[in-house]
Amino acid sequence: MRVIRASAMGVCFGVRDALKVADTVAQPVQVTVYGELVHNPLVQQRMQRRGFQQFGEGEHRDAIPDTPHVLITAHGISQRRAATLRDAGKTLLDTTCPLVKKAHAAAIGLRDQGYHVLLIGRPGHVEVQGITEDLYSYDVLPDSAAVKTYHHHKLGIICQTTTPSARALEIRAAVERKNPHAEIKYIDTICQPTKDRQLAVEDLLNQVNTVVVVGGKNSNNTRQLVHRCQDRGAVVYHVQSAAELDPQWFESIEAVGLTAGTSTLPETIEDVYTAISSMGGVSRFATDNSPCNKYPRKIKTGGQADAA
Numbered sequence: 001m002r003v004i005r006a007s008a009m010g011v012c013f014g015v016r017d018a019l020k021v022a023d024t025v026a027q028p029v030q031v032t033v034y035g036e037l038v039h040n041p042l043v044q045q046r047m048q049r050r051g052f053q054q055f056g057e058g059e060h061r062d063a064i065p066d067t068p069h070v071l072i073t074a075h076g077i078s079q080r081r082a083a084t085l086r087d088a089g090k091t092l093l094d095t096t097c098p099l100v101k102k103a104h105a106a107a108i109g110l111r112d113q114g115y116h117v118l119l120i121g122r123p124g125h126v127e128v129q130g131i132t133e134d135l136y137s138y139d140v141l142p143d144s145a146a147v148k149t150y151h152h153h154k155l156g157i158i159c160q161t162t163t164p165s166a167r168a169l170e171i172r173a174a175v176e177r178k179n180p181h182a183e184i185k186y187i188d189t190i191c192q193p194t195k196d197r198q199l200a201v202e203d204l205l206n207q208v209n210t211v212v213v214v215g216g217k218n219s220n221n222t223r224q225l226v227h228r229c230q231d232r233g234a235v236v237y238h239v240q241s242a243a244e245l246d247p248q249w250f251e252s253i254e255a256v257g258l259t260a261g262t263s264t265l266p267e268t269i270e271d272v273y274t275a276i277s278s279m280g281g282v283s284r285f286a287t288d289n290s291p292c293n294k295y296p297r298k299i300k301t302g303g304q305a306d307a308a
């Protein structure tokens with residue numbers, strides 16, 4: 001069995017730089033990570049072992065950390081929340097990705113020009129929270145079904161950085177269709193590493209029918225890769241590590257594709273690659289108890305991508 005790697009996959013520069021900053025922290029116990037540094041369970045465990053304090057991304061968001069320093073993740077936070085932390089005497093170690101900052105700047109620019117902001121993205125995602133908390137007038141659009149006719153005369157559209165380009169265009173078209181009365185401004189804030197990984201997975205899907213996607217279950221861009229494979233009719237396995245692989249998945253398969261989200265470390269990808277390669281050549285007949293029904297991370301075409 002051949003294992004074909006996507007031409008672009010894994011850690012992006014934004015995640016890499018955030019990890020470097022965390023690595024330079026001399027006294028982790030003095031630092032609270034404001035959310036998950038990256039959506040990667042392996043990284044989370046390492047941070048905890050080093051002694052970093054950790055805030056979740058949901059329930060504790062409004063509390064003030066006890067530590068004197070707060071590490072802002074690559075996903076960013078709102079200006080309002082940053083001011084609250086500074087007013088409480090906290091020093092911020094800001095690892096916000098420059099491309100997330102670009103999305104914030106686009107949103108604030110639209111706000112200041114009187115636009116109602118339409119943010120294409122996943123409601124509740126920490127990056128989406130960070131952008132919308134500085135806005136007064138906005139809607140978050142996960143898909144074109146969420147698009148309405150708005151009473152506003154100026155509509156400004158931006159995207160969560162990890163949005164698939166095709167979905168953004170679809171939603172933009174729906175906004176234009178339902179709001180012919182409005183002046184509509186579209187700013188493409190999808191990041192280039194995400195676009196590169198999406199293009200690479202298209203190329204992969206031209207070569208294989210089965211794909212392993214490596215990445216955190218709550219990683220938005222990883223989930224988007226899974227969804228894209230699913231939409232193209234591929235058999236998809238979403239794993240966080242090599243330990244989750246099963247040899248039966250690769251029975252009678254000549255080639256399998258491998259891709260990974262932007263928060264997946266190179267060593268995790270290598271582990272998965274090595275493990276799949278060692279599983280190649282396993283030859284057993286499929287039974288009624290097929291992995292299609294047996295293994296929860298197998299994503300069937302048209303099914304729900306991931307419960308997480």
Ligand code: SF4
Binds near residue numbers: 013014074192
């Ligand atoms: S996925 Fe894009 S926006 Fe997010 S950290 Fe990576 S480069 Fe930055």
